[in-house]
Amino acid sequence: MKWGARLNLVYSSTARPVVFEGRMLIRLAENLSLYGALTEEDRRAVGALPAAMRRFPAGEDIVIEGDAPAQCRVLISGQAFRHRTLPDGRRQIMSFHAQGEICDIEGLLLSMDHTVTALSPCEVAFVPHVALETLLEAHPNVMRALWRASLIDGAIFREWMLGMGRRTAKARIAHLFCEVFTRMRMAGLVEKNRCRFPVTQTHLSDALGLSVVHTNRVLQELRGEGLIAFRGGELAVLNWAGLQAAGEFDPSYLHLGASRR
Amino acid sequence: MKWGARLNLVYSSTARPVVFEGRMLIRLAENLSLYGALTEEDRRAVGALPAAMRRFPAGEDIVIEGDAPAQCRVLISGQAFRHRTLPDGRRQIMSFHAQGEICDIEGLLLSMDHTVTALSPCEVAFVPHVALETLLEAHPNVMRALWRASLIDGAIFREWMLGMGRRTAKARIAHLFCEVFTRMRMAGLVEKNRCRFPVTQTHLSDALGLSVVHTNRVLQELRGEGLIAFRGGELAVLNWAGLQAAGEFDPSYLHLGASRR
DNA sequence: CGTGAACTTGAGATTTCTCAAGCGGGGTGG
DNA sequence: CCACCCCGCTTGAGAAATCTCAAGTTCACG
Incomplete structure (x- = not known):
């Protein structure tokens, strides 16, 4: 009370x-x-x-x-x-x-x-x-x-900076999906190859520093290449290796391993 | 020993x-x-x-x-x-x-x-x-x-993200100069209106996610408008209000005030 | 069945990039 | 002491990525 x-x-x-x-x-x-x-x-x-x-x-x-x-x-x-x-x-x-x-x-x-x-x-x-x-x-x-x-939050911010400063739109989007998917898996929120990620394309573009229109077109590319499915607030990874490659994703910055001490 | x-x-x-x-x-x-x-x-x-x-x-x-x-x-x-x-x-x-x-x-x-x-x-x-x-x-x-x-480091990263995602090249550069100048002043490293900042234009562009060529041209604009002088590893702020406006700089994210508790 | 939000598509406009080359000053070897 | 060289700065010009504007479509919901 x-x-x-x-x-x-x-x-x-x-x-x-x-x-x-x-x-x-x-x-x-x-x-x-x-x-x-x-x-x-x-x-x-x-x-x-x-x-x-x-x-x-x-x-x-x-x-x-x-x-x-x-x-x-x-x-x-x-x-x-x-x-x-x-x-x-x-x-x-x-x-x-x-x-x-x-x-x-x-x-x-x-x-x-x-x-x-x-x-x-x-x-x-x-x-x-x-x-x-x-x-x-x-x-x-x-x-x-x-x-x-x-x-670790700081490390993630740095990775996003690297993306926004030095990666193409496509790599940025793919990278974000990799990151979200990886973190959701750690939290036990991935079933099979899918997880909830209830964002609109506007959210995505605001996270990545892109316009909605461009985000939309690049998303279509990623879908077209069979890397992901992303609809109805759900993300499905159809080709993890391909997505990882497209996003230059290396999870070490997430420091998922055990604490150093 | x-x-x-x-x-x-x-x-x-x-x-x-x-x-x-x-x-x-x-x-x-x-x-x-x-x-x-x-x-x-x-x-x-x-x-x-x-x-x-x-x-x-x-x-x-x-x-x-x-x-x-x-x-x-x-x-x-x-x-x-x-x-x-x-x-x-x-x-x-x-x-x-x-x-x-x-x-x-x-x-x-x-x-x-x-x-x-x-x-x-x-x-x-x-x-x-x-x-x-x-x-x-x-x-x-x-x-x-x-x-x-x-x-606070994290807060600064977030601010850089905002810049890289949503600000023009000119605003980004001006903002960086404002930030550096403010932090150097806090550290007691500003004399008159100048401080050491021994970076090349390549460093600047890599910090801001720009190409060197474009950084160079925008730098000339800022100089041309009488906002800054930047040579020989030294930054001089000639028009603080103008620079702050150009960079949309609001120092609150630096959390310079006293600790909350 | 109407409405609004989210998504798509088209097309021209900008910003920013890349490539290429010239300039200038400081440092180094002869 | 001079010539040369390298790095950083500058400029020009075409190319690419991305943006903006505008409009049409789809779909969930009331």
Whole structure:
């Protein structure tokens, strides 16, 4: 009740947070385990963090540029993306996120310099910063995992920079599909050769720095070459080797292996 | 002697590390203070980290993609840049760094996915990871400052992404100059309206995702409009308001204000 | 059955690139 | 001390990638 009431006040008059017993945050603990070794006790503590839940329909903003949030938002289900949109409408999408990820961890130490928006309907757990702070002090492994996750985010940004600066439209699109597919697989969200990726071609073009028209034509090429199928918010990889080659994709920048220490 | 000998072995047969008494690392402590509140004791501990020093001539690599370093490299003097270069020569520069910064902090938790190269002759202090790790455990403020610095790095990458995806060549160049100038001023490296920025036009184009030819022409425009002078490795801002407007530069993404907590 | 969002297609306009060549200054070997 | 050379800068001109504008199509949904 305590956190729920607080969130209700702080966040929005329309928010109807529901306190629940931390079951959901197991997802966060599992996700963090991918980034650094956690003890059973670390995971238990993460799972037991106080949290209030809120649903966001697709297209709704979860955090807005300029906010100085007092909670971390953990994606329990659904997908979201970060972006910055300039006054005249130009938009750059910076990253895509799936369940288990904290979509505004920067907000713990910085004010938000970008907006996070729901791509599909999302369940989001709000974890008060104070509670997280307390946990981090007692559980340095968790802090280290979060830091490492931030560093990997940075590595992904660098890879996107390389793409936008030095790769053709076709390679960029193929590369993005490879990345999304790989990360979704890591998160256990790939079935057979397909995964949910509910973006429009406009989203794609804004993520890649292209116009919609050009994105559309290149997409047709990729389909025509039998590399992918992409319809109805679902991505199917029909020829992984070919797609990887087209995108010059080398997953090492994702640092999927175990933590260095 | 201990660290010196170790570094000598680990690093390179041509390295001639010299142990010195931590005076230099004051620079690091000062730099970290920009990212998070440190106590006098925190700063003292950072300044007292064991370190071996090595000089790198301009153009020499300081850490190489694929390395799994056992030390952090702190830039004591000089400037460096991170980049990734593809087999066929395409290169993307990811960031520029000045004195006081750790140029391979990722290396503490990840293997290097990019190379760091000296832009001008550099003095680099090598701090063993084990020593830093020990310090971080005892000084959570320092860990928090480093984490926050990583997050700000990420914010800068996002801003570059926005530029490469959605800004014209002219705005991109102007924006980069604004950013460099602002960060150099924060580091106390601006005199009057000028600062050292020893990059060639090739460096600029690789940082911005442009061809050298086009970079050259746009640079002439900026000069022609009286916004900047850029020669001999030195950048002079002649019309800050104009440059800022041309680059759509808003420094909030640099998070120069105090830490949120 | 009407509507709007997302997707497609066509075609001309721009930005930016590539290739090619000339210039200029600093550094090096003779 | 001079000549030469290399790197970085500059310029010209045609080529390519990508963009913008404009309109038509499809499909899910009310």
